[in-house]
Amino acid sequence: MVIYNVTVNVDASIHQDWLVWIKEHIPQVLSTGKFNRATLTRVLLDDNSGAFTYSIQYRAHSREALDDYYKDHAEGLRKAGAEKFADKMLAFRTELEFIDEYSVDFE
Template structure:
């Protein structure tokens, strides 16, 4: 199992609208690619900055090949849509993790 984690810091004044957009549009679009078998959303509890809040959006894939295919074939327009919509209102970084048995 491979975890593709996207951590997003979003401005507090657009937090609810962003979260709704993620749940209704962005995450379904990512899941509809067929590259991931499950997703979860976590709110980061330790906040150092009061103007933003952070979330971890976790996508689970069966193997690394699925994530690579997602990144190469599907991610660019989805990332661009998010960037265009929240351009100066967010920061994001991505982490790829492999489950250890």
């Protein structure tokens, strides 16, 4: 499995509007059929700039599914956020290879 991670730094002036938007945007990305799950997390930073940083992790069905997403969907979906928030939002993307997952059950 490949995880497509999008880290976004959001200016405080648009933070609430962006949060509403991203919660609508994530289902749009999932509706492409290339991912089976997404997680939205806030990065906990001691940042005096007033900005907020988030990570959205999309779990792709396969490497091929992620490549198809790039080819068929990514540009249009990225453009929507860039047009709406311009320079008040900065995103960078990384790909992660899923190796294993562990959990502990407490009784």
